[in-house]
Amino acid sequence: MMYVLRRIGFFLLTLWAAVTLNFLLPRMMPGSPTDAAIAKLAQNGPVTDATRKAIEAQLGVPDGNIFEQYLGYLHQVITLDFGVSYTFYPQSVSEMVWQAFPYTVILVGFVTIIAFVLGTLIGVLTAWKRNTWLDALPTLTGSFASTFPYFWTALLLLFFLGYVLHLFPTSGAFGPTATPALTWDFFTDVLYHAALPALTILITSLGGWIIGMRNAMINTLGDDYVTFAEANGLKGRTVAIRYAARNAILPNLTGFGLALGGVVGGSVLVEQVFGYPGIGYLLFNAVIGQDYPLMQALFLMITVSVLIANFLVDIMYGVLDPRTRR
Amino acid sequence: MTTTQNLTSATEAAIKPPRRFAFITRSAATLWANWKSRLGLIILACFILVAIFAPLLAPYGASQDGFERNADASPEHWFGTTAAGEDVLSQLIYGSQISVAVGFIAGLLSTIVAMVIGLSWGYIRGFGADVINFIVNLFLVIPGLPLMIVIAAYLQNGGLVMIVAVIVITGWAWGARVLRAQTQTLRSRDFVTAARFSGEPAWRIVFKEILPNMTSIIAGGFFGAATSAILAEAGLEFLGLGDSSIVSWGTILYWAQNSNALLTGQWILLFAPGLCIALLALSLTLINFGVDAISNPRLREGKSR
Secondary structure, three states, X not given: OHHHHHHHHHHHHHHHHXXXXXXXXXXXXXXXXXXXXXXXXXXXXXXXXXXXXXXXXXXXXXXXXXXXXXXXXXXXXXXXXXXXXXXXXXXXXXXXXXXXXXXXXXXXXXXHHHHHHHHHHHHHHHHHOOOOHHHHHHHHHHHHHOOOOHHHHHHHHHHHHHHHOOOOOOOOOOOOOOOOOOOHHHHHHHHHHHHHHHHHHHHHHHHHHHHHHHHHHHHHHOOHHHHHHHHOOOOHHHHHHHHHHHHHHHXXXXXXXXHHHHHHHHHHHHHXXXXXXXXXXXXXXXXXXXXXXXXXXXXXXXXXXXXXXXXXXHHHHXXXXXXXXX | OHHHHHHHHHHHHHHOOOOOOHHHHXXXXXXXXXXXXXXXXXXXXXXXXXXXXXXXXXXXXXXXXXXXXXXOOOOOOOOOEXXXXXXXXXXXXXXXXXXXXXXXXXXXXXXXXXXXXXXXXXXXXXXXXXXXXXXXXXXXHOOHHHHHHHHHHHHOXXXXXXXXXXXXXXXXXHHHHHHHHHHHHHOOOHHHXXXXXXXXXXXXXXXXXXXXXXXXXXXXXXXXXHHHHHHHHHHHHHOXXXXXXXXXXXXXXXXXXXXXXXXXXXHHHXXXXXXXXXXXXXXXXXXXXXXXXXXXXXXXXXXXO
């Protein structure tokens, strides 16, 4: 119980820190959205003070001292009202974020779980068959694939499977004729469009799980209780799965929450390549269009989601490992 | 073979007075003995040589244009030309300079930050440690690339210096955590207690007594940080958030995507820069296999079951 309370405390504290960081970040940076907008205008000719005022009013530049701004910002966060998007005017920022959110959560969530399960299983195998080709092949291809830049894997898959072989659609989350509805046809269409982005993330993230599980497993295989189990004449598979792998999976699980942050980052690049209308693609567009309100809201959304995922993994860890509950 | 080498070097070390930098040659030998890290060292050396001798190796200038646009591979242009009429091979060769430099500088800087924070954090106790613990955990859970993208967007085309700074700001936390764990296990050892009783100041105990015992972990942290720095730099350049006028592997892919290389079918233009990034990152990962084996003897090539 103490453990859960501590995790909740840490979660709330990090949540506050992330929200505050998101507030401070634009204020610590040189220049302001107004300056950026004026710099753009200034290329076409001199900018008057009146224009500047007009831009400030239009961008909703916050006034008052920093504490008043902070309170106003917290109010915005709690009510989930982040104002109006610059680039997708007149749509509100929250609306844009909620439209994109499910696509990324489903894409990243599913693929990460698949990669974790698959990678852990392969990792157990490689550690058990150490120094045979069953070890060398997955370890080497896995570590090679994990060095592929996300956007490169994405570009290659898109080029060969999309443009050359025409096996998969080349952009979007559903076909032009499909209408978003809770029907089987729409569901399969979404899956079909998500296949290439998902494959990209899977290829790039699988290797890390294999290596992590392999190293953890090799460590437990050296422990005395494993030798003892073997000496007792237990079957090889029983020792591998029920003795070694069960204990080795815990350190690998700690990595889950942290790896998620990396995958979410990678999905920004993947979504950009595939034009997949998730959070990452929206973030990219917000950055290109210097849409600061949208950018701020998206970054907050991404950070909070990863924080929640980490929190859930922590709680799960507590359930699985009695030692943490002391 | 390896065992005899280890034995002789161990006896030598026992007889001769300890030399300060002997560990460098010894770890280099250990790395070379592991075939994975040997392969990594060879690949890395190739990239560094190409980066240094780029002006001699490249057939044309990095941004020398005026050739036929979007040309396929030919004897004059082995890898074809870009949409702006530049030679792809020359761009690749010059691009290695950026990746190698960014990987080295950003990797080194974030390792130094990780080292200073990780070691002091592992040594001190009480409220200060809790505060650092919180900050490090915060930096660990905040997704790095989105944070980089947002900072880069605010800084507006800061170029390479900005990219390196952003990578260091977002990339030190992992190393700090690993080093802290190691410091915590070492701080209760007898030699540290002895140093404390002989009146050595805390900073000296941390950096002169404890630090030399974890060179392999620091080296591992450096190669890991350099790998992620190279990938992050390429990612930011690919999104067009760096200085898109410089020639790097990331910007080649940025321009390739912007000029629809997917539609013109120039697969080499897409394939080659990414493969270079992947190979350079792979070489560092491979070296780390050997470094891991130094810090964790159980991972050394053991017998199969």
